[in-house]
Amino acid sequence: MRYLLGLAIIWVGLFASCEDTKKASEETTSIASKKEKDSVISKTENDSVLLKTDSVAISQKSSKNPQTEITNENAVSFFTDYGNNNPETSATIQTQHGEIEIALFKDTPLHRANFIYLVKQGYFNGTYFHRVVKNFIIQGGNSDNVATVRKRNKIGKTYLLPAEIIPGRNHTYGTLSGAKEYRENPDNRTMPYEFFIFLGPQTSSAHLNESYTIFGKVVRGMEVVEKIANLPADEGDWPLQNVYIKGIILR
Missing domain, CATH: 2.40.100.10 (Cyclophilin-like)
Incomplete structure (x- = not known):
């Protein structure tokens, strides 16, 4: 009887340990996933900023007036x-x-x-x-x-x-x-x-x-x-x- 009780206690301990390990693993995966997601968002935001900057530069360049040709009229x-x-x-x-x-x-x-x-x-x-x-x-x-x-x-x-x-x-x-x-x-x-x-x-x-x-x-x-x-x-x-x-x- 004592032998069976001991086995039961060991089995419960192992199960709890596996649950903790699983939970820790899930948390780690979740954190890693969140970091990766944040990293992607950050990269996307940075790219967006770069694109905006490039867009402004292109816009400024294209909106620059060409040199005026001088004539007798102007x-x-x-x-x-x-x-x-x-x-x-x-x-x-x-x-x-x-x-x-x-x-x-x-x-x-x-x-x-x-x-x-x-x-x-x-x-x-x-x-x-x-x-x-x-x-x-x-x-x-x-x-x-x-x-x-x-x-x-x-x-x-x-x-x-x-x-x-x-x-x-x-x-x-x-x-x-x-x-x-x-x-x-x-x-x-x-x-x-x-x-x-x-x-x-x-x-x-x-x-x-x-x-x-x-x-x-x-x-x-x-x-x-x-x-x-x-x-x-x-x-x-x-x-x-x-x-x-x-x-x-x-x-």
Whole structure:
């Protein structure tokens, strides 16, 4: 009898032990499953965040306005707005012969804004002082590179700037003016991509005064302008050695 009772007690103990083990195993499995579930949720949430971030980035990229093509119809409004938001009035032209610092005039706002815009678009980088005339002018903003034509086509290949000629403001040593097309241009509109610095005596300025917009003046580096003006050139006034505009710094 005692033997049977002992067996019964052992059997109950083993059963209880198996139940505890089963319960512990189920709890462990449940915890592991919950952790795995949490891990999946966390990963899904993270992926969702990443997708949102990517979506925003893509959305921002796709909503970015393309560069406005400037035309004769929108040039005035475009450069009026651009000039209001870009107040720089100083530019330093970097060449292999030295630097030329120019003050840009506020009372020729369209020309000032156009010049600043072209600088910030990187237009002048790699162009030349392509015309040099001793004791008269040096002219910059053009080149024989295909890249220059491409830049003009992208920015606006046909627009001209309205003249901003200030009465009584004449060409003097170091003045900066916009170049001009002669054909069908009775209003003295300016070619936007080219400019010239005047060196000549007053007797050489009669045909320039009141015909070309003066929108700045050299305040430092006229010795560099003189050096460039005296470089050997061909019959078309193109320097025999290219004079690169390496870059222009605005302030």
